[in-house]
Amino acid sequence: MNFRKLFAASLATAMLVGCGTATDAGTPAAGTDTGTDTTASGAASEVVVAFDADLNTMDHHIATDGNSFIMQSMCYSGLTSLDKAGTPVPELATSWDVSDDGLVYTFHIAEDATWSNGTPVTANDFVYGWQRLDDPAIASEYAFILDTIHVVNAAEVNAGEKALDALGVKAVDDKTFEVTLTLPCDFLLGLMAFPSFFPLNKEFFESQGDQFALGVDNMIYCGPYNMTGWEQGNSYTFTKRADYFNQDPDAVETVVFRFQQDTQSALLEYQSGNIDVVKLQGEQVDMYKDEPGFTNRLQGYLWYIPVNMTVDRLQNLNLRKALHYAINRESIANDVLKDGSIAAEGEIPVELATGPDGKDFRETAGVLTEYSPEKAAECYKAAVEELGGDVTLELMFEDSEASKAVAENLQQQFQTNCPGLTVTLNSKPKKERLALMKDQQYELGLTRWGPDYADPQTYMDLFLSTNVSNNQGRYNSPVYDELVLKATQGEDATDSAKRWADLVEAERVMVAEDFAVIPIYQNGGAMMINTAVENVNFHSAGVDDYRHVYKK
Amino acid sequence: MSKYITKRVLVSLGTLIVIVFVLFLMLDKMPGSPFNDEKLTETQRALLYAKYGLDQPFFVRFWKYFTSMLKGDLGVSYVISKNKAVSELVKGPLWLSIRIGARAMALGTVLGLLLGIAAALNHNTWIDTLCSFISIIGVSVPSYVFALLLAYYIGFVLKLTPILYNSRNVAASMILPTIALAMFPTANISRFTRSEMIDVLNSEYILLVEAKGVRQSALIFRHALRNTLIPIITIMGPILVNLLTGSMVVEKVFGIPGIGMLMVQAIQNNDYNVVVACAFVYSAMYIAMMLIVDVLYGIIDPRIRVAKGSA
Numbered sequence: 001m002n003f004r005k006l007f008a009a010s011l012a013t014a015m016l017v018g019c020g021t022a023t024d025a026g027t028p029a030a031g032t033d034t035g036t037d038t039t040a041s042g043a044a045s046e047v048v049v050a051f052d053a054d055l056n057t058m059d060h061h062i063a064t065d066g067n068s069f070i071m072q073s074m075c076y077s078g079l080t081s082l083d084k085a086g087t088p089v090p091e092l093a094t095s096w097d098v099s100d101d102g103l104v105y106t107f108h109i110a111e112d113a114t115w116s117n118g119t120p121v122t123a124n125d126f127v128y129g130w131q132r133l134d135d136p137a138i139a140s141e142y143a144f145i146l147d148t149i150h151v152v153n154a155a156e157v158n159a160g161e162k163a164l165d166a167l168g169v170k171a172v173d174d175k176t177f178e179v180t181l182t183l184p185c186d187f188l189l190g191l192m193a194f195p196s197f198f199p200l201n202k203e204f205f206e207s208q209g210d211q212f213a214l215g216v217d218n219m220i221y222c223g224p225y226n227m228t229g230w231e232q233g234n235s236y237t238f239t240k241r242a243d244y245f246n247q248d249p250d251a252v253e254t255v256v257f258r259f260q261q262d263t264q265s266a267l268l269e270y271q272s273g274n275i276d277v278v279k280l281q282g283e284q285v286d287m288y289k290d291e292p293g294f295t296n297r298l299q300g301y302l303w304y305i306p307v308n309m310t311v312d313r314l315q316n317l318n319l320r321k322a323l324h325y326a327i328n329r330e331s332i333a334n335d336v337l338k339d340g341s342i343a344a345e346g347e348i349p350v351e352l353a354t355g356p357d358g359k360d361f362r363e364t365a366g367v368l369t370e371y372s373p374e375k376a377a378e379c380y381k382a383a384v385e386e387l388g389g390d391v392t393l394e395l396m397f398e399d400s401e402a403s404k405a406v407a408e409n410l411q412q413q414f415q416t417n418c419p420g421l422t423v424t425l426n427s428k429p430k431k432e433r434l435a436l437m438k439d440q441q442y443e444l445g446l447t448r449w450g451p452d453y454a455d456p457q458t459y460m461d462l463f464l465s466t467n468v469s470n471n472q473g474r475y476n477s478p479v480y481d482e483l484v485l486k487a488t489q490g491e492d493a494t495d496s497a498k499r500w501a502d503l504v505e506a507e508r509v510m511v512a513e514d515f516a517v518i519p520i521y522q523n524g525g526a527m528m529i530n531t532a533v534e535n536v537n538f539h540s541a542g543v544d545d546y547r548h549v550y551k552k
Numbered sequence: 553m554s555k556y557i558t559k560r561v562l563v564s565l566g567t568l569i570v571i572v573f574v575l576f577l578m579l580d581k582m583p584g585s586p587f588n589d590e591k592l593t594e595t596q597r598a599l600l601y602a603k604y605g606l607d608q609p610f611f612v613r614f615w616k617y618f619t620s621m622l623k624g625d626l627g628v629s630y631v632i633s634k635n636k637a638v639s640e641l642v643k644g645p646l647w648l649s650i651r652i653g654a655r656a657m658a659l660g661t662v663l664g665l666l667l668g669i670a671a672a673l674n675h676n677t678w679i680d681t682l683c684s685f686i687s688i689i690g691v692s693v694p695s696y697v698f699a700l701l702l703a704y705y706i707g708f709v710l711k712l713t714p715i716l717y718n719s720r721n722v723a724a725s726m727i728l729p730t731i732a733l734a735m736f737p738t739a740n741i742s743r744f745t746r747s748e749m750i751d752v753l754n755s756e757y758i759l760l761v762e763a764k765g766v767r768q769s770a771l772i773f774r775h776a777l778r779n780t781l782i783p784i785i786t787i788m789g790p791i792l793v794n795l796l797t798g799s800m801v802v803e804k805v806f807g808i809p810g811i812g813m814l815m816v817q818a819i820q821n822n823d824y825n826v827v828v829a830c831a832f833v834y835s836a837m838y839i840a841m842m843l844i845v846d847v848l849y850g851i852i853d854p855r856i857r858v859a860k861g862s863a
Binding site: 054056062136140210231234268432449470 | 592
């Protein structure tokens with residue numbers, strides 16, 4: 001009996017000791033790449049930002065994801081940067097001249113702008129960087145953006161038809177960088193703040209071989225911060241550079257980006273004061289919306305259904321109209337998503353682009369979407385008559401929580417508001433959904449597009465009949481094509497006001513006349529920001545800016 | 553014995569080669585590709601395929617991969633850490649997961665055995681009920697819930713440990729994940745230990761030992777426990793592999809950059825080389841563990857060794 005008691009007591013002790021022995025080893029961190037490894041702390045000289053997606057690359061010419069761009073913008077600068085309102089202001093270029101025909105941009109690079117190894121930032125660094133972006137050997141997914149701003153020979157160079165030095169960029173002298181365009185571009189200056197256009201130091205780059213930008217020792221920087229910690233899958237640390245010529249004296253000493261997929265535990269860390277910025281998801285928004293620090297920033301992402309026009313039934317205009325009218329977008333944004341998303345008024349999101357008149361595109365273009373169960377039922381009835389019977393459609397969506405919720409709601413709305421219509425759901429992983437939709441292997445598909453620059457063209461180009469990669473529904477309208485091409489590369493390209501009017505009209509034709517694309521909602525981004533943290537600049541198009549954050 | 557082990561090692565190596573081939577084949581047949589972002593044009597995709605050699609026929613790619621794998625080159629990541637060598641990418645997370653998993657296993661085994669023995673010795677008393685209750689909770693509460701509860705009460709309310717993994721304070725960061733991961737082995741091992749121990753204690757040879765007047769502690773640890781361990785070792789192998797290769801859920805909650813998270817990220821992104829590497833590591837560990845379990849069997853129970861040796 002004694003032994004039994006003794007055993008029960010030793011069990012209790014073992015539980016405590018077991019915890020201790022299992023955890024007291026103070027060995028150095030695993031997974032550390034190079035440099036200092038750092039993560040959350042509540043220090044006033046440090047701001048910790050939680051991201052729910054990981055860093056993919058620090059090489060700004062091959063990056064494609066938002067978080068990589070944000071981190072690159074910490075330690076690299078462009079010719080311009082965006083102020084709070086999204087207006088381009090001087091950064092590495094102190095000033096610029098634009099020729100009268102709008103085809104030649106001459107940037108004057110700051111005399112005291114240097115790389116973190118002390119060498120000056122020169123026009124050649126931009127020439128080299130832009131050429132690398134366009135180099136077919138690099139296969140940069142963002143090479144297209146050079147052609148979007150109409151740099152001379154951008155498309156030909158990227159297609160391998162012309163040599164790299166045929167690209168329309170030139171170093172006039174060490175500090176003068178010249179860009180030549182085939183057509184004027186209204187949004188070029190804003191794009192100069194985008195990482196793809198950042199410079200590259202040739203000498204350093206070549207010295208790194210295939211290790212360039214794979215660790216903190218394989219990079220040099222031309223921005224306000226140095227990257228000092230890189231722990232893949234965990235945290236990325238940026239430390240303020242003392243020798244940056246355009247340093248913001250108020251900006252915080254250290255910014256840490258912390259990858260934390262589970263928002264639940266990230267929120268606990270936020271409440272403990274160890275994380276300063278964290279995204280909210282789903283029901284968390286409802287729970288936190290009245291707390292101090294709650295912030296809702298509208299994102300440029302627009303979710304929509306590109307109707308597959310190659311499907312016989314969907315060539316019926318009345319059926320497409322019925323689908324358009326059947327959706328209560330307000331309810332999707334406010335009752336289903338509840339994450340700060342708003343109902344889409346058209347295919348161009350709000351707060352994306354400002355026209356030559358200073359007004360938001362949406363304000364000029366008006367509300368093109370409409371919810372009307374009566375019209376939906378009426379149009380569906382007409383469609384049934386024309387098609388000779390009730391219709392069954394399949395809605396494809398990706399297997400994320402938000403998409404699933406939206407798709408289920410859409411299914412219910414379609415079936416309720418178009419009596420007789422059957423909608424089935426088809427859930428796929430995102431990559432597979434994209435592949436299937438690209439090949440028109442779908443009927444209705446819920447997809448999204450994030451703007452690359454603050455101009456409606458970033459959306460309008462998608463639906464040109466010639467755009468085989470992005471025009472998933474194969475919308476083919478000569479009227480739309482003509483309007484967009486006239487505006488972006490034709491006779492109206494040089495006239496900002498006419499160009500704008502063409503784009504407004506093109507959107508109307510596609511959304512409210514042909515009903516070829518059904519806009520659903522614009523992504524919201526609800527988040528908690530420590531009330532002591534100031535100056536996080538969000539941009540709905542372009543890269544969010546943490547270069548000026550400080551802690552009170 | 554050595555002949556037996558050599559044979560087993562060779563079979564294991566063959567199995568691993570087959571696994572790599574099947575993995576490669578499955579990834580090849582899987583829909584989607586690492587490069588089908590919304591923004592990617594056909595030309596760009598073709599360029600990327602050519603750059604990474606994905607445009608070549610299946611067998612050419614497999615042979616290239618296999619031969620460079622023998623030299624320790626596992627290729628580069630296409631998506632999650634672009635152009636970084638996969639061997640580099642996998643090393644840190646794997647080591648971290650192994651460290652946390654090993655601690656959890658140690659804790660779980662000790663607790664499981666103690667709970668099981670305590671329950672068996674106090675069969676049908678409140679101690680037995682309590683131990684059964686703990687093991688039922690351990691098996692049935694999802695690790696996600698358990699991890700969040702730990703994060704909330706120990707990390708957030710009591711502030712005893714960091715909530716999220718922090719590389720400035722690795723030792724403290726490992727406490728919560730270790731406890732969370734130890735729950736499952738504790739529960740499983742204690743259930744098995746209890747039932748095995750009860751069987752063994754009722755067997756005739758224990759009666760004989762008791763009759764000989766051997767001390768109770770010697771009876772339990774030298775005679776009863778040894779025979780109890782045989783079936784337990786069988787279940788410990790797979791549990792250990794599961795722990796060592798990282799629990800996706802627990803790693804996600806505590807923000808641990810371990811191999812489980814890496815594999816999930818790789819699968820979500822179709823990052824072929826990383827998927828193959830992670831799955832290979834997983835398989836290799838599983839096979840190695842099975843081998844070790846078989847060898848341990850022999851050591852614990854000579855009858856098995858003799859039987860296999862003569863076979």
